[in-house]
Amino acid sequence: MAIRFPPMAALRALEAAARHLNYTRAAEELFVTQSAISHQIKHIEEMWGIKLFARTGRRLLLTEAGHALVPVIRDFIRRITSTVEDLSETGDSPAALRVTLLQSFAFKWLVPRLGHFNHEYPDINVWISTSDELVSFDSENADLGIRLGYGNWGNLFEEPLLQEYVFPVCSPHFLEEYGAPEKPEDLLTLPLLRRSAVDILQRWRDWFKDAGVVIKKMPKGTQFPQTSLAVQAAIDDQGVALARSAHVLDDVKAGRLVRLFPEVKSKSNVAYFLVCTHGRENEPQIAAFRGWLKREAAESAKEFEQMLS
Amino acid sequence: MAIRFPPMAALRALEAAARHLNYTRAAEELFVTQSAISHQIKHIEEMWGIKLFARTGRRLLLTEAGHALVPVIRDFIRRITSTVEDLSETGDSPAALRVTLLQSFAFKWLVPRLGHFNHEYPDINVWISTSDELVSFDSENADLGIRLGYGNWGNLFEEPLLQEYVFPVCSPHFLEEYGAPEKPEDLLTLPLLRRSAVDILQRWRDWFKDAGVVIKKMPKGTQFPQTSLAVQAAIDDQGVALARSAHVLDDVKAGRLVRLFPEVKSKSNVAYFLVCTHGRENEPQIAAFRGWLKREAAESAKEFEQMLS
């Protein structure tokens, strides 16, 4: 007897759901919503007239039927994947794209989004190389760079990505504990967390100026060697971090951090730029990465807008 | 590295094509056109950047890559199929539908079309039981019957399927050899092939009457115990068969037989009917089969029309 086959995508959803025993996590892995997974598994269950998961409350368990089927599917996915990889690599090696950027931007913005790129272009291998300080773009060691600045880096192709903002953030729990500061100058009495670098110090002078606060000397507060550590400290209720927008966007979105004094408009003329050697900007992989980066950056910019309103 | 997956349907197409080493036959197996198979395999080849078949002229050969991939796919299809079957049969046994009908109609019309039904309803198992002569519908031994007659079989649900026509046919080769008969009465000088039964004899008297030929006594010609044998003899250039429409439709379509004197309109008031026990006509499986039969019959009726024009 012949049977009907569900779509491959549904089988992959089943495999992932069975592995995580959790639709939500399976959904994250496959870059879709929980709803999509639920629908697809329901589809298989109906097509084959078989219950695959036992739902006892919010706990998922594979049924006996599930235990019988999933290994077959998993095995197939593994074997096909490895066979296809073997066959493909006899041809040209998988394309690699080397990207250099700042550690903080990589950690708090690029890396969390890179999964989308891999998902969209599984054939392009992205290597990232980070540095603590901005270094000049070295075309020997990198195909692309992401720079923070004013643009105009000499003989490089460049393209603006994302405008930078600077604002203070703290955790919701910290707010409850210390009470919300009423005026920008109240910040000066709270534990301030920031990276120990000269460039960001200057940006904070600008912020206080834009907020109408005259300061003689920036309070030292607690200083961290890396932005990500300062942000993490803020999440852990340690104080108010003075942060760059791209570094805290996701944390603010998720409610781990709250933006203080959103009414203070302090937009620097500094922005993130994408750079590469002139003439290489339209090479297929570079163009793919550029296009994707710009879409992600536009998305982030939109989220900033919403955060302001 | 994750890879993209082609749709399951394409993988099945690949498996079938690799088994037959012939797209056309694979297409027949899957009830699609050769074009569909070609497109799907091309899709896989492009997605994975792999050549699967070597096309040397009109001979297909699996490439090395094909040899590596196909067993993985075939194995998966087998394992999933048998697992799903095992799991399903623990529930209620696969539905079976018993159909009784005349041997000739089964052989020349129903059976060649049954594949479509199995394809559309893989869960319904059709059993056919044939008889040489019409017997009364026995609801103990059958769920459905197909009868030839005028309708009105007592206490049964009935539904007209297909109007019957009767006409002479012979092979194209026989025509060349003997020359085309010019007038219906010329038929009487040719070897006539027909089934040895009273009912069809009467229908032939009617045909000659409709053709304006007065005959005192029907020529005996060669008689066969079964319609299918008479038709086969005609295909084998043995003479002119006096045949019922449903028995030769496919052979005429395929050019194995040619209809003679299409201008003679001789439509009997006899037709094929579907019958079943009253009240069972809307049971799911019976309704499914009825619906499908009616669609196939309508298709055949349309083909008769075209054959006339």
Next chain:
DNA sequence: CAAATACATGAATAAATATTCATGTATAAA
């Protein structure tokens, strides 16, 4: 008990996929 977490589901729609048709090309066979 309220809040948070996780799966279910109907409706709407977007995006792929499947398929055919009408030809085209190449090759083998008559």
Next chain:
DNA sequence: TTTATACATGAATATTTATTCATGTATTTG
């Protein structure tokens, strides 16, 4: 060399599949 056979392909379209959104329901946790 014609004919027949078999795969390829572009265009058009039909059909499925995929996905999200906005809620709903059930369960656990604080």
